[in-house]
Amino acid sequence: MTWTGPDTIVAKVRRRWNDGSLLRAYAADEPFPRIEVPLRGPGAADIGDDLTAVRAWITKLDNARREDAHYTLEWATVGGRHIGRNRFPKRAVLTGYEQAWALLDVTTPVERFMELLSAATQHPAARSWALAHPHRALELAAEWPRLLAAYRWLDTNRGSGRYLREISAPGVDTKFAERHRAVLAALLDVPTSASGFLAGLGLRAKPEYVRLRMTGGTIAGLAVSELSVRVDELASLPVSPRTVVVCENEITYLTVPVPDAGMVIWGKGFDVYRLGRIPWLLDCTIIYWGDLDTHGYAILDRLRAWFPEVRSILMDRATLLEHRDRWVTEAKPTSAHLPRLTDEERAVYEDLVTDRIGTRVRLEQEAIDWQWARSRLP
Secondary structure (H helix, E strand, C coil): CCCHHHHHHHHHHHHHHHHHHHHHHHCCCCCCEEEEEEEECCCCCHHHHCCHHHHHHHHHHHHCCCCCCCCCCEEEEEEECEEEEEEEEEEEEEHHHHHHHHCCCHHHHHHHHHHHHCCCCCCHHHHHHHHHHHHHHHHHHHHHHHHHHHHHHHHHHCCCCCCCCCCCCCCCCHHHHCCCHHHHHHHHHCCHHHHHHHHHCCCCCCCCCCECCCEEEEEECCCCCCEEHHHHHHHCCCCCCCCCECCCHHHHHCCCCCCCCCCECCCCCCHHHHHHHEEEEEEEEEEEEEEEEEHHHCCCHHHHHHHHCCEECCHHHHHHHHHHHHHHCCCCCCCCCCCCCHHHHHHHHHHHCCCCCCEEEEEEHHCHHHHHHHHHCE
């Protein structure tokens, strides 16, 4: 039988609960949005065929209303002179929040939600977020006091240039703030990414470093061959190398000979964006050597956004084909448009993207024969 049972009534009301509309209306003290659930029941023929089943259906619906605590039944008369006239429930109706809470057994979550809103009375942004995401707010009920404390501290310290480690809100530490960064970002109207979150609040981010090698160089009175320097401090160092080789792979960075009056920098993949903040590089000849795969070309393209004259080495077709026996498979190749490649580079990149010379071909930088590489290095 396809007659409507109490579960169908619950399911329809629960949809209003799940989408948050009932909680929001209740919190805003709005009139209850009357809910009507039409009941599909037996017809006149069913009365004569299986009267026992009909009576059981009516009893089940009637008992489930819990004397109107869950819902009210509206009735209609069915039948005629052949089988007699019978009253059947035709519609279940809810006219108040208390009925809905009792039907769904959510009285305790409702009370807890109202407590969350009350705690956020002095913080309109937090209150608005809870109203927009009532079920997420309920999931965070145990953390709500600490979230509000973190919100207050972060909002008060906007633009302070402090480290997140300095947060002193009651019960809050750095790990708590990072764990709940997405929610705090929504409350504070800043980006959710780690860097965007700090930048949006005007807090200090962890320093970024660049690692570099020199030949017998002297910087600030120190005779050193290798440094790891904060990017902002490197930008102001009194250096003026003629040639800079940027290598993607660490062991290659350590192996490549440093050019005369030059420098070798570990680009560290897409971290090459950091080099764009070093102004004296604009006066250098910059050579880039990365993996011969789609992402290697994407990194090269990104580096040229700051330094258009960058020259690539060992990322050519001859090198790729010479080392066919050392190819591996690129796990997640890109097919992004890379407008800063030269014609020769673009031709190889398109071969890789289209699998023209093999499926997801990748030649890692460290796989290139060292004698082949050494003869082509500056």
